Amino acid sequence: MASTNYIDLTSDQEFATIFDAKSSTVYALNFWASWAPPCTQMNQVFEELAAKNSALKFIKIEAEKFPDISEEYEIAAVPSFVIVKEGKVVDRVEGANAPELSKTIAKYSKSNSYTTLPAQSSAAVGNGGASPSVAAPPTLSPEEMSARLKELTSSASVMIFIKGTPTAPRCQFSRQLLEILTAQNIRFSSFNILADEEVRQAMKTFSDWPTFPQVYVKGEFVGGLDIVKEMVATGEFQALVPAEKDLKTRMNELIHKAPLMIFIKGSPETPRCGFSK
Amino acid sequence: MASQQEDGPITSSIRNILTDLLKPTSLEIINDSSKHAHHSAMRGVSSKETHFRVNVVSEEFAGKSTMQRHRLIYGALNKEFESGLHALSLNTKTPEEFAKLSATSQQ
Numbered sequence: 231m232a233s234t235n236y237i238d239l240t241s242d243q244e245f246a247t248i249f250d251a252k253s254s255t256v257y258a259l260n261f262w263a264s265w266a267p268p269c270t271q272m273n274q275v276f277e278e279l280a281a282k283n284s285a286l287k288f289i290k291i292e293a294e295k296f297p298d299i300s301e302e303y304e305i306a307a308v309p310s311f312v313i314v315k316e317g318k319v320v321d322r323v324e325g326a327n328a329p330e331l332s333k334t335i336a337k338y339s340k341s342n343s344y345t346t347l348p349a350q351s352s353a354a355v356g357n358g359g360a361s362p363s364v365a366a367p368p369t370l371s372p373e374e375m376s377a378r379l380k381e382l383t384s385s386a387s388v389m390i391f392i393k394g395t396p397t398a399p400r401c402q403f404s405r406q407l408l409e410i411l412t413a414q415n416i417r418f419s420s421f422n423i424l425a426d427e428e429v430r431q432a433m434k435t436f437s438d439w440p441t442f443p444q445v446y447v448k449g450e451f452v453g454g455l456d457i458v459k460e461m462v463a464t465g466e467f468q469a470l471v472p473a474e475k476d477l478k479t480r481m482n483e484l485i486h487k488a489p490l491m492i493f494i495k496g497s498p499e500t501p502r503c504g505f506s507k
Numbered sequence: 508m509a510s511q512q513e514d515g516p517i518t519s520s521i522r523n524i525l526t527d528l529l530k531p532t533s534l535e536i537i538n539d540s541s542k543h544a545h546h547s548a549m550r551g552v553s554s555k556e557t558h559f560r561v562n563v564v565s566e567e568f569a570g571k572s573t574m575q576r577h578r579l580i581y582g583a584l585n586k587e588f589e590s591g592l593h594a595l596s597l598n599t600k601t602p603e604e605f606a607k608l609s610a611t612s613q614q
Contacts, residue, residue: 438578
């Protein structure tokens with residue numbers, strides 16, 4: 231059972247034979263390099279995790295020996311760990327972060343039970359936003375799925391369904407959408423459709439839209455990247471989204487409103503204090 | 508520039524379907540698939556017709572919102588989406604909108 235779940239890759243062909251995109255096995259890939267000291271420790275951690283998690287397949291890949299595979303998984307630095315399920319990247323851990331890696335592996339070690347990733351929330355400008363965990367049992371009936379999607383799409387004023395996460399988008403279209411929203415200072419919540427194949431497929435039917443990213447505003451489907459781009463250009467999108475101006479922003483806008491701004495008590499015509507006058 | 512050299516099956520489908528549907532005054536289909544071929548999502552996919560950009564100008568779009576235009580196209584290409592088409596970037600304009608754009612843009 232457990233003996234062959236750890237592989238130190240020796241060739242590209244070996245990868246092609248081990249890796250079965252159709253199987254439901256979860257693969258943990260470790261991209262490392264001999265010249266990066268943090269990898270030594272993480273390699274050990276990786277090996278230990280393999281011993282403890284027999285349901286997953288652990289593949290150790292020396293990044294520079296396998297540039298094609300590294301490029302395929304968009305490895306920018308080592309060590310990097312990629313979790314692949316059913317041919318799709320569902321998670322990543324970048325850097326020598328042993329607790330993070332253990333936590334991530336543990337997530338996928340619950341074989342068969344599809345613990346759906348919670349909707350990840352992110353505010354555009356630094357304000358943290360905790361999001362409600364939306365867990366779901368595997369295989370919902372069509373009605374249950376529809377209800378779940380309704381809940382999900384209305385869970386935030388602006389709800390986006392993307393490939394990857396706001397900090398690690400996995401597709402240039404999703405990335406562009408994130409850049410636009412951030413530039414417009416729009417607060418949003420996001421859902422990573424790569425982490426939940428069921429929701430991914432169901433959303434295509436629910437939105438009657440075959441591609442991602444998908445954007446919902448106040449529970450209504452607004453469109454994909456092209457449409458949002460246009461709407462932002464015409465100002466339509468900003469008008470649609472509730473003004474999320476917190477105090478800091480309002481103050482910031484105010485003080486920049488004119489070359490010289492004075493904050494007085496009263497108005498220029500009717501000053502209400504001796505000093506302002 | 509429309510790539511007429513080797514219209515693969517999906518490209519021709521897109522071309523034929525959209526021409527029929529929209530009787531466009533201009534239809535440009537750009538195959539961006541090679542830019543995405545190395546992505547992990549594309550592993551095992553041998554098709555060279557997965558990601559496209561389509562720029563289309565047609566009177567059919569008059570009176571329709573961008574969303575409606577996109578849905579119109581996506582709906583017509585349902586089968587293609589089930590046969591390997593993975594992403595489609597759309598730019599849809601009426602002849603009037605297009606003329607206005609060309610006039611105002613610095614070419």
